[in-house]
Amino acid sequence: MKMICINCPRGCEMDVxxxxxxxxxxxxxxxxxxxxxxxxxxxxxTRMVTGLVRVAGMRKPLPVKTRTAIPKGRIDAVLFAxxxxxxxxxxxxxxxxxxxxxxxxxxxxxxxxx
Amino acid sequence: MKTDVAVIGAGVVGCAVARELTRWNLxxxxxxxxxxxxxxxxxxxxxxxxxxxxxxxxxxxxxxNVLGNRMFEDVCRELKxxxxxxxxxxxxxxxxxxxxxxxxxxxxxxxGVPTEIITQEELRRREPNVSPEATAALWAPTGGxxxxxxxxxxxxxxxxxxxxxxxxxxxxxxxxxxxxxxxxPCDAPFPYCVVCxxxxxxxxxxxxxxxxxxxxxINNLIAPVKYSITARRGExxxxxxxxxxxxxxxxxQCPGKMGKGILVxxxxxxxxxxxxxxxxxxxxxxxxxxxxxxxxxKAGARRTWPGLPLGKVxxxxxxxxxxxxxxxxxxxxxxxxxxxFFNALGVESPGLTSAPAIGVSLAEEVAAFLKVSRKNPSLxxxxxxxxxxxxxxxxxxxxxxxxxxxxxxxxxxxxxxxxEGEIRASIRARVGxxxxxxxxxxxxxxxxxCQGGFCTPRLIxxxxxxxxxxxxxxxxxxxxxxxxxxAQAAGNGEQxxxxxxxDVLVVGAGPAGLAAACAAKETLRGTGNGERGTDGxxxxxxxxxxxxxxxxxxxHNGFGLHRFKEELTGPEYAQRFVDKAAxxxxxxxxxxxxLDVQPQPDGGARVTAMSPRGGLxxxxxxxxxxxxxxxxxxxxxxxxxxxxxxxxxxxxxVQRLVNMDGIMPGRRVVxxxxxxxxxxxxxxxxxxxxxxLACVEIMKxxxxxxxxxxxxxxxYDIPLLLSHTVTDVEGREHVTGVKVAKVDDNLKPIPGTExxxxxxxxxxxxxxxxxxxxxxKAGVEMVPKTRGPKxxxxxxxxxxxxxxxGGNVVRVYDLVDWVSRDSExxxxxxxxxxxxxxx
Numbered sequence: 001m002k003m004i005c006i007n008c009p010r011g012c013e014m015d016v017x018x019x020x021x022x023x024x025x026x027x028x029x030x031x032x033x034x035x036x037x038x039x040x041x042x043x044x045x046t047r048m049v050t051g052l053v054r055v056a057g058m059r060k061p062l063p064v065k066t067r068t069a070i071p072k073g074r075i076d077a078v079l080f081a082x083x084x085x086x087x088x089x090x091x092x093x094x095x096x097x098x099x100x101x102x103x104x105x106x107x108x109x110x111x112x113x114x
Numbered sequence: 115m116k117t118d119v120a121v122i123g124a125g126v127v128g129c130a131v132a133r134e135l136t137r138w139n140l141x142x143x144x145x146x147x148x149x150x151x152x153x154x155x156x157x158x159x160x161x162x163x164x165x166x167x168x169x170x171x172x173x174x175x176x177x178x179n180v181l182g183n184r185m186f187e188d189v190c191r192e193l194k195x196x197x198x199x200x201x202x203x204x205x206x207x208x209x210x211x212x213x214x215x216x217x218x219x220x221x222x223x224x225x226g227v228p229t230e231i232i233t234q235e236e237l238r239r240r241e242p243n244v245s246p247e248a249t250a251a252l253w254a255p256t257g258g259x260x261x262x263x264x265x266x267x268x269x270x271x272x273x274x275x276x277x278x279x280x281x282x283x284x285x286x287x288x289x290x291x292x293x294x295x296x297x298x299p300c301d302a303p304f305p306y307c308v309v310c311x312x313x314x315x316x317x318x319x320x321x322x323x324x325x326x327x328x329x330x331x332i333n334n335l336i337a338p339v340k341y342s343i344t345a346r347r348g349e350x351x352x353x354x355x356x357x358x359x360x361x362x363x364x365x366x367q368c369p370g371k372m373g374k375g376i377l378v379x380x381x382x383x384x385x386x387x388x389x390x391x392x393x394x395x396x397x398x399x400x401x402x403x404x405x406x407x408x409x410x411x412k413a414g415a416r417r418t419w420p421g422l423p424l425g426k427v428x429x430x431x432x433x434x435x436x437x438x439x440x441x442x443x444x445x446x447x448x449x450x451x452x453x454x455f456f457n458a459l460g461v462e463s464p465g466l467t468s469a470p471a472i473g474v475s476l477a478e479e480v481a482a483f484l485k486v487s488r489k490n491p492s493l494x495x496x497x498x499x500x501x502x503x504x505x506x507x508x509x510x511x512x513x514x515x516x517x518x519x520x521x522x523x524x525x526x527x528x529x530x531x532x533x534e535g536e537i538r539a540s541i542r543a544r545v546g547x548x549x550x551x552x553x554x555x556x557x558x559x560x561x562x563x564c565q566g567g568f569c570t571p572r573l574i575x576x577x578x579x580x581x582x583x584x585x586x587x588x589x590x591x592x593x594x595x596x597x598x599x600x601a602q603a604a605g606n607g608e609q610x611x612x613x614x615x616x617d618v619l620v621v622g623a624g625p626a627g628l629a630a631a632c633a634a635k636e637t638l639r640g641t642g643n644g645e646r647g648t649d650g651x652x653x654x655x656x657x658x659x660x661x662x663x664x665x666x667x668x669x670h671n672g673f674g675l676h677r678f679k680e681e682l683t684g685p686e687y688a689q690r691f692v693d694k695a696a697x698x699x700x701x702x703x704x705x706x707x708x709l710d711v712q713p714q715p716d717g718g719a720r721v722t723a724m725s726p727r728g729g730l731x732x733x734x735x736x737x738x739x740x741x742x743x744x745x746x747x748x749x750x751x752x753x754x755x756x757x758x759x760x761x762x763x764x765x766x767x768v769q770r771l772v773n774m775d776g777i778m779p780g781r782r783v784v785x786x787x788x789x790x791x792x793x794x795x796x797x798x799x800x801x802x803x804x805x806x807l808a809c810v811e812i813m814k815x816x817x818x819x820x821x822x823x824x825x826x827x828x829x830y831d832i833p834l835l836l837s838h839t840v841t842d843v844e845g846r847e848h849v850t851g852v853k854v855a856k857v858d859d860n861l862k863p864i865p866g867t868e869x870x871x872x873x874x875x876x877x878x879x880x881x882x883x884x885x886x887x888x889x890x891k892a893g894v895e896m897v898p899k900t901r902g903p904k905x906x907x908x909x910x911x912x913x914x915x916x917x918x919x920g921g922n923v924v925r926v927y928d929l930v931d932w933v934s935r936d937s938e939x940x941x942x943x944x945x946x947x948x949x950x951x952x953x
């Protein structure tokens with residue numbers, strides 16, 4: 001199948017083949033990250049999630065992200081958890097806002113100082 | 115409520131009548147169906163004060179045109195409204211037209227209007243941009259230009275200062291002579307009972323009908339002689355201030371049956387207006403622009419101006435003229451069979467010109483009917499709620515003003531340089547702004563080339579704080595948010611630095627400016643010459659309240675892969691540079707707008723900046739790095755036809771509203787253009803609960819990065835419609851839907867391929883334009899293709915010694931990593947220049 005690598009702005013168009021024995025062959029990628037992405041995209045696609053959480057007493061929200069990529073199928077669960085969260089200031093970049101968000105094993109951290 | 119006179123309609127005629135009525139001993143109310151003054155024909159017309167040679171002698175049009183024209187100097191001086199007698203020219207293209215010119219000349223003589231026929235040579239001497247096809251012209255020196263909504267607004271203010279009361283959202287549905295309800299009997303011979311749609315009732319001894327396109331309906335409610343008005347729509351294009359001076363006079367073509375044809379004219383605000391078409395429409399409120407109409411405007415304008423620069427279009431709009439169908443003349447005066455009911459009916463062009471004269475004439479008639487005397491002149495207020503226009507003030511006066519009221523030092527609309535003080539004054543006026551449009555027409559905030567892209571979030575915040583309402587209220591519709599008590603404005607803190615001689619002054623604290631400042635500081639560090647310390651003086655000036663630039667609102671990941679070898683979000687990337695600048699001890703002055711960068715003859719530059727706290731400051735610096743970034747292309751630049759409702763935003767504005775201000779602009783969204791910000795916002799809006807129906811791209815491939823198409827559209831099953839464009843925007847108050855059609859190889863919509871989307875929001879993501887007002891003012895050579903300054907890529911030096919540029923101000927970059935890299939080159943070069951220059 002055709003696949004576009006999302007690792008960097010180059011956006012390599014790759015040919016990805018999953019064999020019967022479970023091996024995955026990748027061509028068209030310019031760097032090893034493409035191959036890794038393609039394999040993971042076939043077996044267990046993952047995404048970084050960036051979002052917003054409410055700040056107590058303020059209209060302006062706090063931007064946050066998952067520290068690493070989480071399984072694509074869990075995006076909705078992560079968004080729901082973000083929606084349920086209100087933080088107290090002050091907050092610094094990297095502060096853990098939701099540990100182990102939606103049981104993904106990944107923390108949601110702040111991406112701005114507020 | 116009881117009153118002497120009820121004026122129906124708060125356009126320029128209604129407000130002029132109301133103001134003149136207040137010169138007499140009369141109580142006056144003004145009833146307006148819309149949410150503000152100047153909501154009808156007065157807000158969208160050619161803004162021309164006609165000389166008066168065109169109207170048929172003996173008509174009301176001729177009479178009031180000529181009288182009104184003569185009054186304009188005095189009226190505009192009294193009301194403090196800009197007016198310029200720039201003269202007008204009617205062009206002839208060949209012999210037939212020249213005959214028409216002769217006819218117009220003799221009509222002018224009959225009307226008492228001086229004109230003169232000039233030759234092709236003389237015409238081309240006066241107007242070098244005019245088409246060589248024009249063979250002669252009729253010159254009318256008394257033609258002029260004026261701002262129609264400002265005139266209307268000041269008329270209303272002066273009327274209100276003299277006791278007139280304004281009622282908005284007051285659509286009149288019935289006029290009768292029934293005996294009034296309530297306890298107090300009415301003493302006039304013929305009291306009228308005027309009832310509004312919402313039940314409000316006004317008992318008036320006289321009624322003046324100034325209801326524009328609806329003046330037939332008002333007349334027909336009570337007067338035995340019925341009239342009918344056709345709404346005649348005119349479409350226009352507005353060109354950027356860059357084109358100021360393209361023509362000095364108003365350029366007409368020979369008039370036809372439907373009107374005066376397509377004109378090209380300077381405006382008092384320095385823009386150029388082009389239009390109108392003339393098309394009778396069935397629906398009097400159908401102010402949509404159309405593809406065919408705009409094409410007609412372009413073609414007509416090119417006839418006068420072959421070099422018409424379409425790239426400089428900032429807005430397209432349409433206006434409605436009230437054409438009386440039987441005689442085609444103004445109907446002015448008391449209606450026969452309805453004593454005390456006065457008409458100003460069918461006032462189409464030259465209505466703006468005639469308004470002052472109609473006002474005086476009708477006021478005299480009404481006063482005679484009610485047998486009242488003139489007010490003692492000493493009791494008449496001259497007040498028009500005037501506020502200072504900061505962009506026109508000399509620097510010393512501005513400095514003094516900002517010291518008295520710091521809000522006049524905070525620039526909100528950066529295109530038109532409108533300050534918070536002016537905006538607050540426009541809301542606090544007697545007939546104050548209650549809507550975004552109200553602010554726009556009173557102050558010009560949002561009327562410049564970005565068309566509100568940057569200032570809308572600030573304006574709704576200010577409206578909210580003044581009127582005590584949540585900011586979202588002002589995004590719902592173009593109508594008024596409910597009137598509410600004025601809230602106390604909150605103060606704002608801000609840092610400042612003193613005047614001084616700097617090595618490098620950086621304009622802008624986004625990623626480009628901060629990278630340049632850090633690189634400059636590192637280059638100067640420890641190498642500064644003895645006479646002025648060691649570290650070098652680097653200063654960054656930023657107009658926003660915090661450093662970081664647009665990255666502050668780009669909360670998604672994907673920044674810094676090259677620079678930091680990790681994937682950061684926008685605020686994280688920005689923070690690295692903010693921290694670096696802080697550790698290098700570089701002061702960043704926020705909330706300060708640089709107004710001018712002037713290179714000095716002996717090297718270096720003087721930089722003028724303004725802030726609420728610090729007032730107006732002039733910095734002397736050895737070198738300057740320009741890092742103002744870029745702005746989005748507004749709707750106007752795209753020439754999308756349709757209505758102009760609330761709910762159309764650029765992607766960056768939506769990003770700011772959602773990510774910074776916590777405001778969701780809508781629930782069902784169509785995105786026009788597939789720029790990266792649009793793609794990113796498709797995902798963000800989906801995350802925030804909206805349904806993104808489609809992303810529509812006119813080209814054959816996405817203009818954004820493929821990775822963003824994959825992870826922002828494909829991941830969420832949002833269709834990307836390539837080779838499609840939006841052909842119509844629907845909705846009067848708020849967007850209700852858009853039409854989308856496939857385009858052919860020439861990017862023209864293919865008939866029969868239209869599809870419809872029900873949506874409440876249209877997001878535009880159609881590219882970015884470097885923001886180079888300061889660059890141009892500084893006399894730097896520009897590159898037309900990139901719209902940025904010409905730079906030497908090795909040093910990022912511009913054509914002016916000592917002035918360097920970095921980041922999106924030079925050209926629009928895909929990646930912030932390259933912005934930082936190139937801006938560092940600019941910073942280092944500026945530092946080297948500062949070390950070498952002898953001042």
